[in-house]
Amino acid sequence: MTAPPDDCLARNEWICGAYLTSRRHILWEAVLQHLQLTVIAVLIGLLLALPLALAARHRRWAAGPVLGVTTVLYTVPSLAMFSLLLPVYGLSAALVVAGLVLYSLTLLVRNILAGLRAVPEETRQAARGMGYGPVRLLVAVELPLALPAAMAGLRIATVSAVSLVTIGAIVGYGGLGNLIYSGMNTYFKAQVLTASVLCVVIAVAADLLLLLVQRLLTPWTRRQS
Amino acid sequence: MNTLTKAWSWLTTSAHWHGDDGIWTRLGQHLYLTVVCLLISCLIALPVALVLGHLGKGGALAVNISNVGRAVPTFAVLVLLLLTPVGRFGEGPTIVALVLFAVPPLLTNAYVGMREVDQDVVRAARGMGMTGRQLLFQVEVPLALPLVLTGVRIAAVQLVATATIAALAGGGGLGRIITAGFNLASTAQVVAGAALVAAFALIVEGLFAVAQRLAPDRVRDGNAG
Numbered sequence: 453m454t455a456p457p458d459d460c461l462a463r464n465e466w467i468c469g470a471y472l473t474s475r476r477h478i479l480w481e482a483v484l485q486h487l488q489l490t491v492i493a494v495l496i497g498l499l500l501a502l503p504l505a506l507a508a509r510h511r512r513w514a515a516g517p518v519l520g521v522t523t524v525l526y527t528v529p530s531l532a533m534f535s536l537l538l539p540v541y542g543l544s545a546a547l548v549v550a551g552l553v554l555y556s557l558t559l560l561v562r563n564i565l566a567g568l569r570a571v572p573e574e575t576r577q578a579a580r581g582m583g584y585g586p587v588r589l590l591v592a593v594e595l596p597l598a599l600p601a602a603m604a605g606l607r608i609a610t611v612s613a614v615s616l617v618t619i620g621a622i623v624g625y626g627g628l629g630n631l632i633y634s635g636m637n638t639y640f641k642a643q644v645l646t647a648s649v650l651c652v653v654i655a656v657a658a659d660l661l662l663l664l665v666q667r668l669l670t671p672w673t674r675r676q677s
Numbered sequence: 678m679n680t681l682t683k684a685w686s687w688l689t690t691s692a693h694w695h696g697d698d699g700i701w702t703r704l705g706q707h708l709y710l711t712v713v714c715l716l717i718s719c720l721i722a723l724p725v726a727l728v729l730g731h732l733g734k735g736g737a738l739a740v741n742i743s744n745v746g747r748a749v750p751t752f753a754v755l756v757l758l759l760l761t762p763v764g765r766f767g768e769g770p771t772i773v774a775l776v777l778f779a780v781p782p783l784l785t786n787a788y789v790g791m792r793e794v795d796q797d798v799v800r801a802a803r804g805m806g807m808t809g810r811q812l813l814f815q816v817e818v819p820l821a822l823p824l825v826l827t828g829v830r831i832a833a834v835q836l837v838a839t840a841t842i843a844a845l846a847g848g849g850g851l852g853r854i855i856t857a858g859f860n861l862a863s864t865a866q867v868v869a870g871a872a873l874v875a876a877f878a879l880i881v882e883g884l885f886a887v888a889q890r891l892a893p894d895r896v897r898d899g900n901a902g
Contacts, residue, residue, distance in 0.1 A: 529838035
């Protein structure tokens with residue numbers, strides 16, 4: 453009979469090295485699930501938001517409904533959103549992704565639209581004068597100029613999604629939220645703190661990564677200053 | 678659509694509205710949580726933001742606090758607090774977590790509102806010999822009011838939405854109907870609860886919108902937030 457060597461798990465301490473080493477796989481799996489849910493949701497959100505923003509920009513009648521509906525969706529509480537989609541998707545990862553997509557839409561549509569609206573009319577006319585068709589105007593002029601505003605929205609949407617994924621724990625697909633949820637029920641301090649800190653680390657890392665992408669995609673904004 | 682009919686009949690069963698875990702009780706708890714947290718957050722955030730805005734300092738601080746606030750999952754904060762000694766004080770952890778969540782948007786909006794006051798007006802007021810205090814209360818705050826109020830509206834609606842998370846940690850409020858539904862494996866109750874929460878959030882948003890529309894011209898038009 454020998455006592456366990458390092459007993460911070462038994463003493464239930466907040467910071468515990470033994471937890472990190474012994475539960476490495478669990479933590480890693482939770483982080484992976486967290487990243488997957490976030491990335492898939494934000495990507496789908498982006499794919500849906502772009503045409504919606506373009507429609508709102510170019511068809512005057514579409515702007516009101518598009519902005520109105522996405523704002524209403526954003527007002528619906530996250531726990532309620534996941535629950536309302538329950539009959540459609542059942543207890544699945546798709547449920548959490550669908551909820552997160554609906555959330556990110558407001559932020560993305562608003563920011564992309566603001567970016568598109570900020571493109572100066574003279575710029576557009578100049579491009580038309582140079583013989584640019586509507587598609588080339590959009591791809592080569594309008595979208596690049598809308599990029600900084602769109603990226604700002606993307607960063608907020610991503611950071612919010614990382615934090616909202618944790619609520620997915622209610623249906624068992626919450627990434628690190630699962631660990632927080634089960635840690636709460638068992639009073640497992642090290643697990644709750646570690647998972648919470650990892651959430652924030654993921655959010656901050658994602659934000660910095662997007663900032664870097666933005667700087668690489670918009671070299672012209674750097675030369676001005 | 679069977680679930681929707683069942684959810685509807687759950688909602689229209691009068692037994693579900695009364696009693697200690699009835700809808701009215703949960704609604705009262707939800708309202709109480711939202712109002713208390715909104716008041717505390719305003720008392721903390723608004724004086725700080727108004728003074729910083731008046732001095733013209735701390736802009737980076739306000740924005741950074743706001744960004745960090747978004748990255749920290751409220752659910753994680755709630756569970757962390759629950760496991761500390763604060764956890765023994767009933768609603769204590771929920772209130773602290775929600776206040777931490779609501780302060781950043783209030784702070785940022787109020788600060789931005791103060792900074793967007795026309796600097797010519799401020800200089801004119803200085804030239805008329807106004808003291809710092811007079812300038813703050815008679816010129817800057819009234820002019821910043823629309824944006825400040827928009828911040829309060831955003832914070833209020835997000836508080837209503839986020840207060841549902843308290844239920845995940847065993848707290849009260851409308852979210853409790855959803856979590857109870859999950860525990861009973863009753864999709865109908867989950868959906869009914871979610872619909873209630875969503876409706877409540879939308880009503881609060883609507884009330885603020887109407888109040889802003891009815892308000893005198895001076896405090897309207899705070900859509901920059």
